[in-house]
Amino acid sequence: MKKFYRALGLMFACLFLAGTLQASEAKNVIWIIGDGMGPDAIGFFMQGVRYGGLKDYPEKVSYLEQFLQNAQWGLFFNNTYDTVVTDSAAAGTQMATGQLSRPEFIGVDYNGQPVENLLELARKQGKAIGIISDAYVADATPAAFTAHVKNRKEKMEIARQMVAFGPEVILGGGLKYFSTGENKKLLNTAQKEGYRVAKNKKELAAVKSGRVLGLFADEAMPMAVEMHRYPKMPTLAEQTQKAVELLSQNKNGFVLIVEAGKIDWAAHAHDTGAWFYEMKALDEVLKYAQAYADKNGETLVYLNADHDTGLGAFAYRHLGKQKAMEKTAQGEVLYGGDVDYASFGVFARLEKQKSSLYYLEEELKKLPAEKLTPEYLQKRFSEALGEEIDITQFENLTDVSGLFTQLNESRGLFWATPSHSSLPILSAAYGPQADEFTGVYHNTDILPRMKKALGWSEK
Ligand SMILES: [Zn+2]
Numbered sequence: 001m002k003k004f005y006r007a008l009g010l011m012f013a014c015l016f017l018a019g020t021l022q023a024s025e026a027k028n029v030i031w032i033i034g035d036g037m038g039p040d041a042i043g044f045f046m047q048g049v050r051y052g053g054l055k056d057y058p059e060k061v062s063y064l065e066q067f068l069q070n071a072q073w074g075l076f077f078n079n080t081y082d083t084v085v086t087d088s089a090a091a092g093t094q095m096a097t098g099q100l101s102r103p104e105f106i107g108v109d110y111n112g113q114p115v116e117n118l119l120e121l122a123r124k125q126g127k128a129i130g131i132i133s134d135a136y137v138a139d140a141t142p143a144a145f146t147a148h149v150k151n152r153k154e155k156m157e158i159a160r161q162m163v164a165f166g167p168e169v170i171l172g173g174g175l176k177y178f179s180t181g182e183n184k185k186l187l188n189t190a191q192k193e194g195y196r197v198a199k200n201k202k203e204l205a206a207v208k209s210g211r212v213l214g215l216f217a218d219e220a221m222p223m224a225v226e227m228h229r230y231p232k233m234p235t236l237a238e239q240t241q242k243a244v245e246l247l248s249q250n251k252n253g254f255v256l257i258v259e260a261g262k263i264d265w266a267a268h269a270h271d272t273g274a275w276f277y278e279m280k281a282l283d284e285v286l287k288y289a290q291a292y293a294d295k296n297g298e299t300l301v302y303l304n305a306d307h308d309t310g311l312g313a314f315a316y317r318h319l320g321k322q323k324a325m326e327k328t329a330q331g332e333v334l335y336g337g338d339v340d341y342a343s344f345g346v347f348a349r350l351e352k353q354k355s356s357l358y359y360l361e362e363e364l365k366k367l368p369a370e371k372l373t374p375e376y377l378q379k380r381f382s383e384a385l386g387e388e389i390d391i392t393q394f395e396n397l398t399d400v401s402g403l404f405t406q407l408n409e410s411r412g413l414f415w416a417t418p419s420h421s422s423l424p425i426l427s428a429a430y431g432p433q434a435d436e437f438t439g440v441y442h443n444t445d446i447l448p449r450m451k452k453a454l455g456w457s458e459k
Pocket residue numbers: 036088264265268309420
């Protein structure tokens with residue numbers, strides 16, 4: 001009898017699930033891409049909020065964690081046509097077009113032929129479209145959704161194609177690609193096409209309808225850990241909110257791509273504190289997007305990444321004596337005293353960081369060697385990290401990059417590579433048709449799934 005009730009319960013559960021899963025198609029999409037956001041970045045950030053000390057999170061739960069609690073998960077691979085590891089150009093292209101491509105290719109398949117992308121399809125469906133990047137808008141990820149060129153370095157051409165394509169909303173960094181050299185008159189062209197140009201938070205706030213081209217920095221926007229120095233620049237979350245406000249005026253709905261572009265940059269530089277704050281910038285976007293989706297009811301929020309960068313995580317390390325760990329004949333590991341498993345207090349220390357170590361490194365590289373005394377380095381690094389760093393760390397220093405490794409490892413943090421890894425990527429979908437994005441898949445399957453979710457193709 002017990003079995004019967006269990007079976008009955010299961011049946012009702014299935015019916016209930018089928019009912020909810022067949023909710024009508026999504027009218028709007030907010031697709032948030034964390035550039036370089038592998039599972040390592042996700043785990044690191046969620047734990048950082050749980051065990052750190054930021055006042056912004058009195059409940060000690062990130063919006064990312066809340067979003068993941070409510071979303072449908074999937075895991076996908078991102079290999080290109082003939083390589084295991086990808087870059088943002090190929091990954092963005094494969095996600096935007098559903099076609100296999102090659103590293104450095106933008107909006108073209110592996111033969112170099114232009115392929116229609118999600119935003120072009122969305123426009124045909126009468127939807128308003130938008131693209132945001134807190135790196136710069138001519139960078140690989142936003143380019144993959146708005147241009148078709150054989151090399152990501154063709155940034156001037158990408159900017160021209162972007163304006164010619166004409167998404168209703170273009171926001172982020174990269175003013176110089178629209179206002180210098182061969183593109184000197186591109187802003188004027190954009191204005192003739194009906195764009196309002198905004199260069200700061202105030203000018204962006206003044207745009208209440210129509211098209212907007214907001215470029216808030218000459219190149220990339222500052223690293224999130226430094227944003228406190230730039231109060232006139234809109235944050236990524238503020239840009240997202242304005243984009244939705246404008247795009248949602250279209251009665252046929254909208255598709256908006258939001259790139260948190262510098263999670264990748266911080267990870268390339270092994271700048272762990274900066275990595276945390278780039279994730280926090282994405283977290284603020286999720287806070288807004290999930291609340292909007294809840295209120296609106298017709299909006300699918302899709303969160304993923306293009307690839308992992310850095311393979312960074314906490315790992316235990318031996319303090320001094322290697323004897324602390326020995327292998328027995330059976331391969332069993334015996335743990336002894338002198339092993340540091342990293343303490344939770346590390347997170348609160350990381351959160352004290354005030355500036356980007358990568359920028360600091362660039363600055364220090366330009367100084368003559370005699371200027372780089374242990375005292376000077378101690379002063380600069382202590383200011384940047386927000387805590388007094390022991391002067392012994394800077395003695396006998398030969399290169400600044402080595403110092404990063406040393407600083408990270410003294411906190412229990414290890415990075416395996418300065419480049420991208422092939423780690424599979426986590427996806428999470430929330431809202432109508434979120435179940436389209438479950439299971440194990442490949443990044444070329446995203447577009448077909450997106451089309452189904454939007455009701456553009458048969459199930
Ligand atoms: Zn990268």
